[in-house]
Amino acid sequence: MTAAGSDVILQRMMALHPKVIDLTLDRVWRLLDALGNPQDRLPPVIHVAGTNGKGSTLAMIRAGIEGAGKTAHAYTSPHLVRFHERIRIAGTLISEPDLAALLDECYAANGGEAITYFEITTCAALLGFARHAADFTLLEVGLGGRLDATNVIARPALTIITPVSIDHQQFLGDTIGSIAAEKAGILKRGVPCVVGPQPDAALDVIEAAASRIGAPLLVHGQHWHVQEEHGRLVYQDETGLRDLPLPNLPGAHQLANAGAALAALRHAGLGDAALEAAVTQARWPARMQRLRHGTLADLAPDAEIWLDGGHNPAAGQVLADHLSTLPARPTHLVCGMLDTKDIGGYLRPLAARAASLTAVSIPGETATLPAAATAAAARDAGLLATTAGSVREAVASIAAQTPGARILICGSLYLAGHVLRDDG
Numbered sequence: 001m002t003a004a005g006s007d008v009i010l011q012r013m014m015a016l017h018p019k020v021i022d023l024t025l026d027r028v029w030r031l032l033d034a035l036g037n038p039q040d041r042l043p044p045v046i047h048v049a050g051t052n053g054k055g056s057t058l059a060m061i062r063a064g065i066e067g068a069g070k071t072a073h074a075y076t077s078p079h080l081v082r083f084h085e086r087i088r089i090a091g092t093l094i095s096e097p098d099l100a101a102l103l104d105e106c107y108a109a110n111g112g113e114a115i116t117y118f119e120i121t122t123c124a125a126l127l128g129f130a131r132h133a134a135d136f137t138l139l140e141v142g143l144g145g146r147l148d149a150t151n152v153i154a155r156p157a158l159t160i161i162t163p164v165s166i167d168h169q170q171f172l173g174d175t176i177g178s179i180a181a182e183k184a185g186i187l188k189r190g191v192p193c194v195v196g197p198q199p200d201a202a203l204d205v206i207e208a209a210a211s212r213i214g215a216p217l218l219v220h221g222q223h224w225h226v227q228e229e230h231g232r233l234v235y236q237d238e239t240g241l242r243d244l245p246l247p248n249l250p251g252a253h254q255l256a257n258a259g260a261a262l263a264a265l266r267h268a269g270l271g272d273a274a275l276e277a278a279v280t281q282a283r284w285p286a287r288m289q290r291l292r293h294g295t296l297a298d299l300a301p302d303a304e305i306w307l308d309g310g311h312n313p314a315a316g317q318v319l320a321d322h323l324s325t326l327p328a329r330p331t332h333l334v335c336g337m338l339d340t341k342d343i344g345g346y347l348r349p350l351a352a353r354a355a356s357l358t359a360v361s362i363p364g365e366t367a368t369l370p371a372a373a374t375a376a377a378a379r380d381a382g383l384l385a386t387t388a389g390s391v392r393e394a395v396a397s398i399a400a401q402t403p404g405a406r407i408l409i410c411g412s413l414y415l416a417g418h419v420l421r422d423d424g
Contacts, residue, residue, distance in 0.1 A: 005100035010083060013107060014117055023147035027115040031123045032152060035111040037131035038123075039152045043073065045137045045265060045309065047153060049145040049183045050162025052314050053196065053257040056249055057162050059284040060138050060261035062190035065279020066091055066092045068270045070135040075125045075150065077118070077142050080286055082308075087125045088135040104130050119144050122149040136268070137165040146185020158267055159186045159193040159215075160260055164202040165314035176201040193293035194263045197256045207381040220262055226259030229253075229321035233279060235262045242272070247279045250288040253318040286416035288322060294423035298401030299392065304329060304406045307420070309336060309413035313345030319410065330402050333357040334394040335378070335411040339369045346411070347381040354408070362415045374411075390420055 033038055039420055046061060050055045055076055060270055065072045071090040077298035079085040087094040094102075099175040110120060122142070129137055139150045145161075164180045180202035187193055187210055197220045212215050218224060224237040233244045233255060243260070247254040258279050265274045286309040289419075291297055296305055310319055323331060331354045337343050346355070359374035369377075371387040388394035391409060398407055 009103040029106035036128045041130040042137045043134045044157035047156045048160045050312040051165040053162035057257045060282040063281040064265045064278030068274035073129040074134040074138040076140045081385040119149045144182040163276040180205040187215040189213045192216045196260045224263045251322040302403040306408045308410045316346035317349040323353040329406045334409045335421040336360040336415040337411040338361040343377040351382040390418040
């Protein structure tokens, strides 16, 4: 198989089965049945849903599992640079030959029937996981939970719901309660669920759903607690207290994500080595990632360049909170967003933390918000805003005007992926 093999197959899938969101499990069940139901032959599954933090939480759980000397399959989305990032087989990114073979097999088994891109690629991941040994399987929900393509595991070992907030209203509903109900769709009878910090309206829905089906809950603030004390992370549950380093993933919000990961690792029976590794060894690109090397760093050597893919109001708030903790330095945003997002809600918390915003369109994305529209929304939020033809042009302009600036590239994981691809 040539190096372009998987890319060719993915494009073929995209052409026949467009990258659309159509929430139902019927097509997934049909293809999985044709593949021999690989979802029934996986190592113990930890299934993670939530609006924000699910990827970071999963990354910390994986780091903890590996720190304990064990292995985990992992399925995440979306990818930033290459599709291969979505699938880790026993901890290792899937190889090109293995990915191409799995995609080809699923494409053939589907027999030309209607199916979405995410559904068929999820089936490919599950098929790959079923064919390789590992100690755990980590599945991140793509969208929602109840009707997400990953919600096909009859009895996972554990489920997790990270903080719920407003996002994807066109698919999940426009209230916290309706969105929480979709996330709670991953609950299974008799299967414990770790619940991260939630608005009251979300927690009420999750608790009611768990009560209906008999799913035990491990709720933040009730069954486990996490906080910062004297520059350390202090985690406590019914088994005792653990004093650990603060998470290596930046941002105060990562404390709660770490707490959920630690609760999961404790439930899985993994020891102190796992807990330490979870908070010190996790890697999750484009979540307040410092770009110290590459073409952008070379272009603005005196600047402090950061990259973040958060894209909803809750993400804007935690990003603003994190900026407030950094050493004083003029902060300038380079922002590109999709036209399906609440740009005003995202930018309002950031307006008090940034000196300006330079808007860009996201290259190659048909759903990108035009740069001019992003700039107009930024002005409405109280930001001094202009536009640029590219991220590189924006960074060069900011660096020329304010050589020691803090430059934060933000607004979309798709923009973040474009930056990482181009930045080397």
